[in-house]
Amino acid sequence: MKLLLRAHMRYLWQDRWQTLLAVFGVSVGVAVVLAVDLANAASREAMQVAQRQLDGVATHAIVGAGERIDELAYPRLRLRWRQGAPVFADVRAMAPVVTAETRIGLTPDSMTRPVQLLGIDPTADAGMRASVPGPGGGGGRLMSEPGTALLDAATARRLGVDLDADGDVQLWIQAAGRARPLRLVGTFSLGDAALGQGLLVTDIATAQEWLERVGWLSRIDLIRGDPVSQHAFGRMLERVFPGLVLRSPRRETEELEDGLRIQSLAERAADTRALAASFQLNLAALGLLALVVGLFLVHGTLGHAVLRRQRAFARLRAIGVRAGELRRMVLAEAAVIGVAGVLLGLLFGRWLASGLLALTAGTLENLYGQVTVAAFAPDPVPVIKAAGVGLFATVLAALPASARAAAVTPGLFATAGAPSASHRLRPLLLTGLLLLAGVALLPAAGYLGGLVAIAALLMATALLTPVWITAVLSGMTRLLGAAPLRFRLLLREAVRGLTRSGVAGAALVVAMATALGMGLMVDSFRSSVDRWLEARLAAPLHVQLSGEWTQLPGDLEAALTDTAAGHVVRVSWSDRIAGEPVRVSHIRRQGNVPADLGLALLAGRFADDGLAVSEPLARRLGLMPGSMLRLPVADGVRELTVTGVFREYGAGPGLILVPEATGVPVLSGQLAVEVHGLRADADADQIAAELVLAAPDGTRVRRNDELLAIARGVFERTFEVTGVLKSIAGAVAAFGLFAALTALGLERRAQYGILRTLGVDRALPAWLNLGEASLLAISAVLLALPLGVLVAIILIEVVNVRAFGWSLDWSFPPWLFLQALGIGLLAGWAAALAPALAVWRADPAVLLAEARVHA
Template sequence: MRLAPVFLGSLGRRRAATLLSFAAIVLGVALGMAVHAVNQAALAEFGRGLRTLAGAADLQVLGPRTGFDEALYAHLATRPEVAQASPVLEVWTERLGTTDRLHILGLDPFAAAAVTPALLARPARSADRAESESRRAVLAEDSLFLSAAAQTALAVRPGERLRVYAGSQPLELRVAGDMPGAAEDRQLAVMDIAAVQRHFAQFGRLTRIDLKLVEGLDVQTARAALAPLLPAGVWLEVPETAEGQAANLSRAYRVNLGLLAVMGLVTGAFLVFSAQALSVVRRHTELAFLRAIGLRRRQLFVWLLAEGALVGLLGGVVGVALGHGVAFALLELLGGDLGAGFFAGLSPTLSFDPWTSGLYILLGVGAGVAGAWLPAREASRIAPAQALKSGGDSALSPRRGHPRLGLALMIASLPLCTLPPFLGLPIGGYLAIFGLLVGSLLWLPLLASGLGRVLPLWGPVPVRLAVARLRAVPGMGAVAAAGVLAGVALVVAMAIMVNSLRDSVEVWLDQILSADLYLRAGRTQSGGVLDEALQRRLADVPGVAHIEFTRHDSLRLVPGRPPVALLARPVSPDGHELPLVGSAQAVAEGETAIWISEALHDLQGWRPGDRVRLPLSGSEVPVRVAGVWRDYARQTGSLMLDLTDYRRLTGDRSVQDAAIWLAPGTDAFSLAKALKAAAGSGALEVTAPGEIRAISLRIFDRTFAVTYVLEAAAVVIGLAGVAASFAALAAARRREFGLLRHLGLTRGQIGGLLALEGSLVAGVGILGGLAVGGAIAWILIQVVNRQSFHWSMDLSIPWRSLLVFAGTLAVLASLSAVLAGRQAMRQDAVLAVREDW
């Protein structure tokens, strides 16, 4: 430990480089910690809500969104495996005249008491109401019981009236009490199940049955006995399944943000590498002297690693603390889903996890050690006698990197891209990205040398000196350019990927939003529908040239997986209205055609031409896959069939949405008012396609807001890395500058020399970053996004933005180099070379 002041004290002597390395590691750790903390808080809150809904249920019977026949409840309740069964009808509605959503559970209070007691209603008591009358209020048709969170959100109290939509008609309910057992942040309402069926036109329908098994019977045995009794599309699930599905749904988004955090850590490791390599250059005489007086190679190697580890440790600790602060801010600004829409409506609470925090601190330490590894190894291999005689930056001058190892890593990235996802995650794609980044770092000296040999040795003296230096000392150029390459690669990769996705989404929106107006009966999940009479009235409104209706539902195809969205709308036999991927498959006359999304194609393995069976109305119906279409709105998969076929197979004539084409000369605003008036209740929403497009793109931009912040931080850190590198190099070259001053160069010429060197070094990093970033973008588009979210996109490179970015970065790097070398240029020329007299 006697050597600690010698080695660890050097971090304080080179404060700028140390602070930059520290800041990059803090950034990577903080982002990763914040994303993890927010997601864990959201999942914990989601899980608490699910446990409230499930109560003591061992199994749940789940079906499509529209529910299933309530006769199944009577059948299951009498089974010997079932001790208690509680029927549930879930509906979503909205407050009249607003977009405030309300989740209503229709329950049988007597059955729910034994299975889900936390959902029981508590009537509000008053001095003039007897206890028996309060209990009868639970079964009243107009009684509604709200959780504390719902009362706060809707600003209503027991005894007040609440007007909501029941389908497309207004419904006035009385808030008769509360739900003391509901989760604190869960916005729920409870009504008698018969009243919900009547008010919301769900006669004879249930959406869930909670089962409590007889004591001693295990779940698997009960499931094997009860599963054959269920109709098609209805499954038995353990209550924890929904929590796992929510975690899986958000996992890909969370892991991809975590990948950005890892790339931030890689940038930090590169900056540690730059700082340590330049530190070795500046201290080569000092390190050689320590070796000469008895310090072993291994000891020198370990102490230099300790310097990087200390920077990583401090960065990890501060990053974890900052990450929790960022997580709090993200929860306030974007919610528990970080703007992605997975946990809308939840109010998660952050908690400190010491094990996870410790892991992220170790990641910071690992980044510091990884960055210091190569400089420490190079320094430990330098012969003391040679280093004591040499000067300036000769300690690492002969090195040309490790191009063979770098090439091997980059070549190995190709087969990694072909690996299938592991646990739903594109592990092969992540490893390929890591291989490209590390391989490009090892290739940097060779790239710098090649660029130096391409540039001609002519022109003014500063130009020739700058080019000659890049040829002679490519290792130093590579060290200074490492942070630039990492930052540019990150920015370019994310810019190409986000631009490609955004352009693809815009084209997709243009294809699916071909009508002049769009109408819906409240939100898609609110339970609002358009009956046949209202459909006819809408079609007869003057100014409507053509109208097409859409029915939304969900299907459960596989147990344990989230339901798949079902859309029924008019579709032509060739599906030309859809954003198809590939060619359509002809379907024989008499067969029912369906069109599946890319997610369903990947998750189910269905292909165009396949004959599959769909669970519709309690029975399996044979259909033929006609084609695959792009759907950026539903990650779990969706399928579409013609509305006429849907009605023929299910008998359901209701719809939720309508696409409307205007007659020539019709004013869209006036027609929208007429359409709303046709319903007479204010339940309809009419929107222009431009508004839907703008809202969709705004949600898209909010989802990627975190990536924009990281890109900006990467650019700033890369520029600061150039400044720190040139500050260290300028200090190490003070005798060289003094000699140039003796030979007649002015301070302005030396400044120009530094500016040119900064531009050349930045050019090396920018060229490498553009190439590596483009390759990473291809992996993100073709591998990571496809395996994570199951959608494809068309490559769209923002050439103009990237060229402006590269040019601006080169100019800023020149300015950074000049500013960093000002101190060296101020030194007296005689003092700079006095050691050589």
């Protein structure tokens, strides 16, 4: 057994360049899988850290309309809890909270450090958040000294603050659009601070004053039952499977009086994670694509190695080696390749993850409002997963080759044209993959089903690729039967070489089809978003007030009346409906403005007597024109009719537009104004300057062309990471083709030596190599183009709709198809160039000597 193993390892060393290319394919795939998982784990951990910092051991929260509660409700609720009200029977603690995202700095001009402001009652909050000092520590000064705060130690160090040396330090906080001084009187430790935002803690009264929310709380935290989570297995599943968000079988929401309700903080956290889950799953799928393309290298290398050694295998069987031993030896070769590839991939993956983290963090912050991702989480799961997937997939790719080796008998060995077991199973595998794709496209499978369907179709096409290329080349042979000898020789050699190059061609088809499908999806997305943005930003100017408001300031209202024919005032606040995070916008129209407000309506109409909801929210809640929606308001719940559904490509909470005529009271929130019909005697910049003078401090007035440029920049950055992963998969496929053509060139050197001895020009072997690569690339492109369109159809009509709720308008730019053709030819020529040059430069005497050895 040891002698047999040494013989197999010696073969790997003799064919080491092919072995190294196979190792390279596995290592790149493992590296991409690891890098994507590390980036996803870092963003997920940052969200969980931010949640732990704010929630502590709280399990539930009492919330109201607009995510705020009248502070007078707190003593009433606390009294009911102390009196043993049934709804609070299992409540162990209750504490009021005021929260907001703010920025701090050492001076008013340097407020760039993002922190989460947390206003607490230190007497009630004791034990709720272990890291926050209670009234006996620094918390006592928060209650007795207005304008004071505590900051986590890590953020204090980043700001260069040393309380031990300097005593109390004055900082500045940007809250409600204004710079306000604060006095830092202490720090506290957050063990996970490097992974998330900083935390600034102050007394509730101080937080209300800074945020201009006097009289209002953000929520009231509760500890119900055992605060220790019992869902460790669920958390492990979410770490292993990116994009998976596990929820409780029932949505825990209990209605109280005055529009208040009790919600599970675990469910709120799951809602936040779900916003980015689809994005993370798409990245994971692209990472696995790079690994799958790399496995084609392993499959091709081992398959051809077995084919070349079948005479040797037959002799081994004749001297008593069992079939199982040959199978195990081929699998051992695969394991060696897998282990080497995994080790290199883990090293390369950690480096690649640094670049991906910056790209994914930017997307999550821009689109989903996630917290800043500052560091990698110390999580062994991505490393174990990448190593396990890499080893398992490598051995799995070697199974057909091991079965072929085991099928050799002492008196019979298969040749290149002999049907193998995998060939006989091909119809059954194709049927199974097509059935899997059909089942995965059923609505119940969700957006994950769409990705599974794409994977199944790509694998089915990969199985058909050698058959397709053979058919194309055979057809060309019949059409060119009277062609010159060199053309007929080229076609015959290309067909003969498919045992080596067919698998590489399949990898090229998969990579090109995926790139084309994603390119069509991205271009359709880009054109749809451009039209949507132009409609949404039709107003020449947009005014954004800082802080929170319920109505437009009088001076600004007068300035708008003087400078424009009409304007639309939006006051927006956050809330939750049926467990879904939403953004509610109260709409007031003044003067001459578009009847549809520039909305791209998909169904129904925008009417003053009902609500308009965004398409993603309508899909999640099952709404359509005529549906009734229960909208939380200050004094309870108002049931209103949905009159229209409009297109929306924002990735955050769903949007609800509430016209003023519905009578829904306005809650305090962010105020924005869309300015229509500017005065004819002034340009946009002049009117913007006038509006800034009339507006409160911190107001921003922007032209629509500036906002369009910013929005388009965010869109382009969103797809940078997918472009990187597509390029990696394409590069691995090109290396696979290079490996196949290099092996064919080495095997044909003996044949080329005989041809050169007979007087054939040295250019012919090189021309044969380049011509074969061109034929393979063209055949692959002809198959990849329709497959890429099919991938785009599933991405646009299934994955995007189910994952994000977006419907897209189709776009088929001709340049994408020409680009696919050009990339395919360039990949083929680049792969064939080195082998062609080697043959062209070789001495005929050397080639003839190799022919004698081969004979």
